[in-house]
Amino acid sequence: MQKFKTYLEKPLKGITVIELPFNAAEIFNIKKGTIRVYGKINGIDYRNKLISRGNGKYVMSVDKKMQKRIGFCGDKIEIEISMQLDESAMYGSGDRTSIKSESCNVDVLTAIKSRRSIRVFTSKDVEKSKIETILEAGFCAPNAKGKRPWHFLVTKNKDFLSKIADSNNHKSFNTANCCIIVCGDKNMEGINEFLLEDCSTSAQNILLAAQGLGLGAVWCGLLKTCSRYKYILDYFNVPNKIIPIAVIALGYPAEKKENTPRYDGTKVHWEVW
Ligand SMILES: Cc1cc2nc3c(=O)[nH]c(=O)nc-3n(C[C@H](O)[C@H](O)[C@H](O)COP(=O)(O)O)c2cc1C
Known part of the structure; x- marks a missing residue:
């Protein structure tokens, strides 16, 4: 001191x-x-x-x-x-006690290629250790200048989930077991573009970790003008410096999606190789 x-x-x-x-x-x-x-x-x-x-x-x-x-x-x-x-x-403030991470045996490319947005979930409860593992993946994302300006709001509250479902007709939240709201701290990262990018890398890690652990998830954007944005601010009493960027619904998948090949050679512009 x-x-x-x-x-x-x-x-x-x-x-x-x-x-x-x-x-x-x-x-x-x-x-x-x-x-x-x-x-x-x-x-x-x-x-x-x-x-x-x-x-x-x-x-x-x-x-x-x-x-x-x-x-x-x-x-x-x-x-x-x-x-x-x-x-x-x-x-980042709060409890920094270490968590018991789960492991998975899905290789990274399989997780990336098989991941799809899942919008219907079973009633099976998602284990807390899986949520912690997913959050840990979120914290491992690349971020501008190593500032790690993230906060994650996590809830299983059914009233909250159905409110989010009602706002903007987001039916996936009706069956979701829980959700993670990825937020950025604008006091920690003052450049808005970086804040959005940092939160996006983290949200993508969250989706991939969920995929690897056998869960389904869908990333829902949060525009400041949409009613669910305002609802989230009020519900969590979010301070001014914290900006919710994405809300991710999570649960065990109750729908199966085909994986079509997505590589598009017309959009790849090779220079010298
Ligand atoms: C920034 C962003 C915002 C999104 N917002 C929504 C949304 O509001 N509702 C929704 O159902 N899906 C949303 N999605 C998911 C996309 O619709 C989905 O990723 C896209 O259609 C591709 O499908 P896939 O995820 O199954 O590959 C969003 C994804 C991103 C990255």
Whole structure:
């Protein structure tokens, strides 16, 4: 934990910040990416990210709410700060106890080629260990700059599933045993395209893991304008920084689908080979 005293004063322009008297990347041993920290300013808890000013210099903003709480009204004051690296924010908060992964003997190409969207499910309950294994696969997906900006909302609640089924006439959720909502944390990945791509790689891993474990699944897109998007936000009380990207219905398949060859040579443009 770092502790230091400094002065807070109103800048001539821009936001009010605290200048750090040390190189945060070095002190916290962070090679790249956003540095998130927490601690106390004059005894008041804060959680924030640092802003790099280049050359190892970092500042941290102090918003109006915090200014008020520490009694800063524009006149220069001395403040006392403690600061620690917020690892939970960087790698996802919550219980990180290891899970008991299941294994499967389906090879990767078979899983990829046999996977189809399954929209009708049996009443058989999906084992929690399978869901955990599937989530682990989701966490193993490639992601821009290694930020892993995912959160997964998981529920078996039948009322929720039937509400999702009713919204936009999504019948697959009527028989689904459970669903996983893949979400992106926009505070962890500020570039929207990357956030969408990161969530998509994770969603695809989830589908393939489900396939390998003998489950069926269908990825349903979540447009911000659709009623199920709003319903998910309300139901899970999703904070502003979290964006639900895809909702995946899961269960044991009650339909069988043909696998037609999909390779299309007309869309492959070989250059020199
Ligand atoms: C971004 C995205 C959004 C999708 N949204 C829906 C959807 O809202 N409802 C649905 O039944 N399937 C949805 N799907 C599944 C596609 O319809 C399905 O993957 C596609 O028709 C190909 O069929 P296959 O998955 O069986 O190969 C979505 C898939 C993706 C990748």
